[in-house]
Amino acid sequence: MKNQIIVVLGKKGSGKTYLTRRLITDQRRLVIYDPLRQFSFSGVIFTAPAPLIEYLKARGPRGFQVVYQPDFSAGDNTDIIQREFQKICRIVDCLSDVYFVIDEIDLYTSHSSCPAYFNNFIQRGRHQRVSLVVTTRRHTETTRHLTAQADILISFHQHEPNEIKYLCGFFGALALDLPRLPQYHYIKYDNGVVTREKPV
Numbered sequence: 001m002k003n004q005i006i007v008v009l010g011k012k013g014s015g016k017t018y019l020t021r022r023l024i025t026d027q028r029r030l031v032i033y034d035p036l037r038q039f040s041f042s043g044v045i046f047t048a049p050a051p052l053i054e055y056l057k058a059r060g061p062r063g064f065q066v067v068y069q070p071d072f073s074a075g076d077n078t079d080i081i082q083r084e085f086q087k088i089c090r091i092v093d094c095l096s097d098v099y100f101v102i103d104e105i106d107l108y109t110s111h112s113s114c115p116a117y118f119n120n121f122i123q124r125g126r127h128q129r130v131s132l133v134v135t136t137r138r139h140t141e142t143t144r145h146l147t148a149q150a151d152i153l154i155s156f157h158q159h160e161p162n163e164i165k166y167l168c169g170f171f172g173a174l175a176l177d178l179p180r181l182p183q184y185h186y187i188k189y190d191n192g193v194v195t196r197e198k199p200v
Contacts, residue, residue, distance in 0.1 A: 003125065005149050006133045010156030015184040015199065016135050017103065019154065024101055024133060028063035031092055032101040033085065035070055039103065043067045049087050056095070082108060082115065089117035096129045105134040106141035114143040122149050138163050153189040154197075157181045170194070 006023060010016035017038045024030060024042070032039045043065030046052040052068060070084045085108040092100045100121065102108070108115060114122070121130050122145050132146075139147045140163060147153060153170050158178040168175040170189040174196060178187065184199035 003129050003131045004151040005122065005125070005131070005146070006152040006154070007139075007147055007150045008133070008135045008154045009137065009139060009158065010135070010186070011137050014156035015186070016154075016156060019186070020101065020103070020133060020135055024099060027065075027099045029095070029098040030065040030101065031088070031095070031098060032065075032067045032103070033070075033088055034067050034103050035107060036103060037069055039067050039101070040069075045069055047071045049091065052088075053091060056091070086115050086117055089115060089121070092130060093117055093120070093128070098129070099131045099133060101133040103135050104137075105146070106136045106138075109143045109146070111140055111142070111144065114145060119143070119145065122146055139166055150189075151191055154186050156186045157183070 008016045008020055021039065021042060024032075030043060032042055034040070044055065045067045046055070047069050048071070052066060055066065056064065068088055070081075092098065109118065121132055122143075125132060134142075134146065136142045138158070138160065140160075155167055155171070155178060158164055158167065164175050164178055167178065171178075171187050171194050174187050174194055177196065181187070186197050188195050188197050
């Protein structure tokens with residue numbers, strides 16, 4: 001299994017969720033953290049940690065595709081949301097040879113803060129053979145450690161000058177095309193190789 005960090009940037013409706021589903025189609029050991037219920041057809045669904053833990057124990061070294069959909073209500077505060085995310089991070093921390101997908105990572109990290117368990121995946125996930133696939137609207141809404149360590153970085157349409165300036169470090173002059181990208185088109189950085197891609 002090749003361990004990697006993949007970051008997918010794009011506003012709502014840009015195509016990032018569809019592309020993420022395509023990226024993980026063939027992964028045999030997969031945990032998806034799905035707060036917005038966009039990956040319901042991607043695996044066995046859980047809404048509480050205890051049944052998820054029992055299921056993973058029963059699977060052992062075999063393959064699994066699980067989707068964790070936290071049961072948040074409109075009144076849940078930031079502390080509750082953070083604690084729920086950290087519970088799943090601790091579960092994944094006990095696994096190896098696994099892809100951990102987090103939809104809308106900006107709900108749990110910011111430019112200046114990152115939960116310890118998740119930061120451990122960014123910095124040392126390769127030692128545990130934990131690959132990360134995360135989506136967010138803009139890099140400025142999540143920890144910069146994540147994009148700095150990315151093996152693959154994909155961006156759909158962007159228009160904010162600070163965002164484009166930062167992405168020039170990955171895409172070079174192609175980053176200037178981001179404001180003019182047609183819907184569902186994206187630019188991809190893959191370990192130093194930059195390409196402009198059409199919808200899949």
